[in-house]
Amino acid sequence: MFQSFDSHATPEQGPPRLAALRDVMTHEGLAGFIVPRADAHQGEYVAARDERLQWLTGFTGSAGFAVVLPGIAGVFIDGRYRVQVKAQVDLDCFTPVPWPEIKAGDWIRQHLDAGEVGFDPWLQTADEIATLRAVLEPAGIGLRPTRNLVDAIWPDQPPAPCGLAFAHPDALAGESSADKRARLAEGLRNAGQRAAVITLPDSICWLLNIRGADVPKNPVLQGFAILHDDARVTLFTDPAKLDEATCAHLGPQVTLRPPAAFVPALRTLTGPVRVDRGTAPLAVSDEMAEAGIDVAWGDDPCRLPKARKTAAEIAGMREAHLRDGAAMVEFLCWLDRQTPDTLTEIDVVTALEGFRRATNALHDISFDTICGAGPNGAIMHYRVTRDTNRAVRNNELLLVDSGAQYRDGTTDITRTVAVGNPRDEARACYTRVLQGMIAISRVRFPKGLAGRDLDPLARYPLWVAGFDFDHGTGHGVGAFLSVHEGPQRLSRVSEVPLEPGMILSNEPGYYREGAFGIRLENLIVVQVAEGLGDNRAQYSFETLTFVPLDRRLIVTAMLSPYEAAWLDAYHAQVLAQIAPRVSGDVLDWLKAACAPL
Structure with a gap:
């Protein structure tokens, strides 16, 4: 329960484990083997027993897979993990492959002339294997279902989970x-x-x-x-x-x-x-x-x-977010009082969990808190360990992406805050990310549109400056269930029409490798929009998250009047909703954080 800061695999462990896997492949008469991140339930978050990709390669991301061939082992990662993977795997043994830009079938054809590639049929879907077969079989490369070869070489593999329901x-x-x-x-x-x-x-x-x-x-x-x-x-x-x-x-x-x-x-x-x-x-x-x-x-x-939440689930999510919002405000007030260079990422994560525990309603955090100081913020799904723990230094950005599981709802919130006086370039980038979040928050859209139709709205302020981010704008969220829930999403590839009751994250970002990362995230729920014009069926979003955005990082001159009005109205709501739940110095901090621009 709660967050561990231990490293579960290191790059040095990769070479002998890879060699052992290749030995078993040879014994089985296979020219390759696929190691997915997913378990038999296609989960993004898996039990310790099913961390096969991490055990073999050292890569700890929540999505990806490896394809091991005799002369090369590819680790396929999407845009969220391009920086992270280089620090976690032995690059002399494992080759990062940008995915989905490069498809597994095309990559295998490039690096394998003939033979059979093995896979565990309990860890791959029918769609995945059909897609691979269509590319590989015309090239004379077969796919063979087999036992799991990673399990065969993992001597201390943990037992299957047996948590009480x-x-x-x-x-x-x-x-x-x-x-x-x-x-x-x-x-x-x-x-x-x-x-x-x-x-x-x-x-x-x-x-x-x-x-x-x-x-x-x-x-x-x-x-x-x-x-x-x-x-x-x-x-x-x-x-x-x-x-x-x-x-x-x-x-x-x-x-x-x-x-x-x-x-x-x-x-x-x-x-x-x-x-x-x-x-x-x-x-x-x-x-x-x-x-x-x-x-x-x-x-x-x-x-x-x-995905279509009931009225009771939405009411529970609202209450969970108010409780969590008060804990976040307590945390942000505490953070502002700390002296730079005396605080580490682990200190920040531990403090935030403490404020959530103090609600006396916390079941667990909803994922390992992402706390990236300075350049670590550019690692999109960075998880601090005792080996990577970095000081929070003056004049940098601090990105904190966290969430909680309460019996009445699941939360997920990201705030990027100023430590000292970050450079003007960082403030301009922050403002562009904020403009993208505001665009999604304000939008009205016709019934029948999918996440891919709205995703560009969050990117436009970045696009006009030549920037972008390599993850979806938002994912679905469960009600005291998985913090990442399908099928609803705000992304370029989502074709699922949005419907009332669907809860999503609204989280554009910008990441500059070696310098800083910015992400802002509120949860939103699809609702029927009030009638306007000729009363066409339209939807809009209700914001569930009530936590201030860092006014010190906003370049006010970059905001349109509509954007500034939305931000002032949002902060007024935050103050009205959260003020009754805090007091003393925290209330004073909240009032200042929510002051009009």
Whole structure:
């Protein structure tokens, strides 16, 4: 629970582990092996047992994969991790590959003439393997499902997680599990499907109104489930994870089975059975196909309903954000009182967690706090360790991206603050990032638009200066669930239409390697916009996060009148909402931080 500052892998460990993997590949008659970051549930955050990519390479990012060939081992990373990976892997053994600009199939064809590349079918989806096969097979390169070769060489691999699950009250969920199951089962019947296989832990937890403790920072239960067309659910997980009270909460229509029973159960289903080819392990559909069961490809039936938050969930998220906002204000006030050069990144992270614990409502933090001082702020998903811990120095920027899990909601907030008097160039870049965040906050948009349609609004102020950022503008957020939730996103690739109740982050940024990083993040929820003009169906965003933005970093002359008015109105809201929750010197600090421009 809470944050550790230990390093779990080092670059020096990579070469002998890579050599051992290549030895096993040779023994298996394979010319390559794929090592994904994901686990069997395609989770971004995985249990210690499933940290295969990190164990092999040293890379700790939350997305990516490795492809190991006889003469080269590529570590595929997206724009968030291009700086980080160079510090974490042995560059004499591992080659960083910019992804998705360079696709795995094209890269393998470039570096391998012939042979078979192995993969664990429990860690790859049908979509992933079909995409690779389409590129590799015409070149005479095969793909072979095999046992997991990293597990074969990992002598002290941790055991499977076995955290205790617990009930999530209907009052917070806004809908009973029975009603959810009945609604989704009706959808299966209408589609002519007899069952759906559910492999995403947050989908299972949402459907059954339970939470778990199998994955750090995300309150989920790992397992698999089958939703039948009569609203029954069979849940496959270690029975030790569910006590008597939780079993009683699940009720008689939920049958608990051990994980070993999952594959036999798949092979006895009556089709058509819905499987999500983008999230389910390939092994699931292969087992059913081998047994002659009709597989109906379709989306996980829980994902969209889960994304459309109920009124109760939104109310819980509002309250969680007010509680968390007060803790953040306490923290920012404390931070302003500290003397530069006497404070380290670990000191900052520890203090912030302390303010959240003081609420007496904290379940856990929602991810390891990102605290980057000066140049460390340019490492987008930087996680401080005892080895990398840096002093917070005068006249620099400090980026703090953090969040909390409360029983009534999940928070995620980023603030970049001034330490001393940063240079004018840094202030101008901060203002451009702020302008992007304001653009998303203010937008009204027609029903039917997706995240990709809005993403450019956050980038335009940076684009006109020749800048950009290499991550999406926003991700979905669960309600006391995963801090990164699909399918809703604000990004160039998101085609999922935004709908009322969807909660997203609004977090543009700018990163200058070796100098500083800037990111600003509020959480927002899609709402129906009040009627204007000819009353076309339009949506807008309600802001959930109420924490001041650092006025010392804003170049006021760069703001339009509309942007300045939004910022003053936002700060007035922050003061009105948070002032009753703080007092004394903290209240004085808040009033000054929220003063009009």
